[in-house]
Amino acid sequence: MTTLRTLRPTVGRILLTSKGRIATTSIAISPAFRLSTRTFTRQLSIKSLFASNSDNDAKLSSTQRILTPDNLFHPISESPVPEIRDRGTIIRKYGMCPVCNEEHHGHREQMRSPAYECPDCGHPTHCSEEHYQKGKDEHSKICHILREHNEDEHDLRSGRPMKEFEFPSAQGFDEAVNMANWDVFFYTRSFPSMDSDRSMRHVSKLLTYPITIASALHESSPHRKQVTAEGLRSLAAIRSILYPKVQLARDGVTLLRTETVNLYLLGARAESTLPPHIWSQLAYLFPQTPFHIHFVGPDALPPNREPYTTSLNDQLTFTYDNAMYHDYHEKVGSFDPYKDVYFLFAPGLGHPSSRESWKASIAKALDTKCAMFITGFDKHDVETDVKTVEEDHAEDFDWILRPTENHFKSLKRDINLQDLTQAIFANWGIWGIRGKRYEVTHNPEEDD
Ligand SMILES: [Zn+2]
Ligand SMILES: [Zn+2]
Structure with a gap:
């Protein structure tokens, strides 16, 4: 098989x-x-x-x-x-x-x-x-x-009104969002018409990408038990940007924007083809923070399209670039663990045909000490990627999130048309790592 x-x-x-x-x-x-x-x-x-x-x-x-x-x-x-x-x-x-x-x-x-x-x-x-x-x-x-x-x-394609695709807009200040799972997320975010499993499948297939990101970064993240001490440090850094003190502009109404958070989506495929407004559902959860989402990788653009950057509004900017990440990395230049995060959706790090190029990309990303979250489409997929990172980057990373099932996986299966016996859930599992920080300590016993 x-x-x-x-x-x-x-x-x-x-x-x-x-x-x-x-x-x-x-x-x-x-x-x-x-x-x-x-x-x-x-x-x-x-x-x-x-x-x-x-x-x-x-x-x-x-x-x-x-x-x-x-x-x-x-x-x-x-x-x-x-x-x-x-x-x-x-x-x-x-x-x-x-x-x-x-x-x-x-x-x-x-x-x-x-x-x-x-x-x-x-x-x-x-x-x-x-x-x-x-x-x-x-x-x-x-x-x-x-x-x-x-x-x-x-x-x-039935022609019925797709009410479930009428997504809510910004959240009120006093309304807390619960990120425990799809059900309570849809409820506390006031999604309309999410009353059937079929609607949940349709919508979760699109929202699994932005909401998986949001759930990893959000202060009510469902992964608390799997986050390590190093993970808490990484998340504290990024949350210091995402959760500023509420500050209003001179008009007394407009929220002051924080610094921009960059999300680097390496090896981007399906996520780079989502309509931009889908990403608003991520932005609404962090209303003061502008996001710049970088879709990077050979499949991030249709063939023959030049890389480009575009904005949906003052909170969302997108760059699409079909470069390999290790080359894109050089173009960006500087990184900051407070403002930059990596997400890799089912990258297949261990696959023989792409392992070497992933190795170069992951090495660059680990160098930055920025948090990196990785998903897989089933338990075996997650385990294969984890094993690959452990073999290829053994001394160079710390765990920030132990592998766990993703509460915001797609509820709709993808079917392999070449082999109908295979059906998977996009973003079934999630885990996270970060480049190891070597503490500079002086041990006198090593001097002689
Ligand atoms: Zn036959
Ligand atoms: Zn059948």
Whole structure:
């Protein structure tokens, strides 16, 4: 069986229009490594989701309800949504029959493509009904997950008003946000219409990136038990910026801004394709602090796009750069543990094809002594990355956050179209490290 490693690059890519809104999402299928040039993408249009009212008027035809809530399941080949039918075509072309896989020990050239659609989940899961019957017990472990995915994807494109994507704006001063988990976060932040598991899945898939960052830095972080003494020092530094004394400008109304906090997102992929306004949900939690978010890495930009910087408002600035981080690092020049933090979303540090380049990048980041948080898509993924850092940077880092399950993982699974038996949660786990600080002490016994 192929490993879950192949899931890494399949994170859906959400491209931006020139207006900076969500335009399309696509499923990227690629071989197992981050520097791959063989990336098959499939555009899935969800234009209406984040369009303004005027845009909605203009696109009324595309936002009319086409599917009712009791009509969300369709065999993929017969889906009323062309993009979903195309998805089936990709699975039939690049996917595999798990029974053939077992019989031919992973030799793809000897396998037949999955042409038979399971009647329960609607996905082309096996090459034939015969192999479907043979592999049915094994398939039943994931069939309900694929069924849910089928209905979720149809719901997203059903044309119903997506009330759950109407996110709240700034928080009142006296309203405390509870960061214990998605439920209380949505409740205390007054998210509307978050009353079904399906809505939670849709929204958490987008918000897992900004809110995972927020939950690591927030003073009501759910990770208190896993934060180390070194971690408390790092967090105290950054929180001294994020939680200033409330100071008003001369007009007596406007909050004075703190210094800018830089968030360096290394190896950025799906997170760099989020519509900018999604990041406001991070900014609202720290209302006095401007953020500059740096999306850095070979997949941070679509091919042939030049690096650029843009602002959403006076609290959010974004830089997109497809340089490797160790090169970007040199351009930035100076770093400050009070104002700079790293986040790596499921980087796959240990993968053979990218390990060396990650090693150079992590070494630069550790040099700065700034906090670094890293996520993984399951326990094994986290453990592999931890082991890699322990092997490659043994003497150079301190723990700031012991590995733990992330309370703000995506609740919607990503499915590997090349192997439907693999389904993962983005940002399932989180951990954190920082460059070791060598205390300068003088030990007289070592003098002679
Ligand atoms: Zn087969
Ligand atoms: Zn099934």
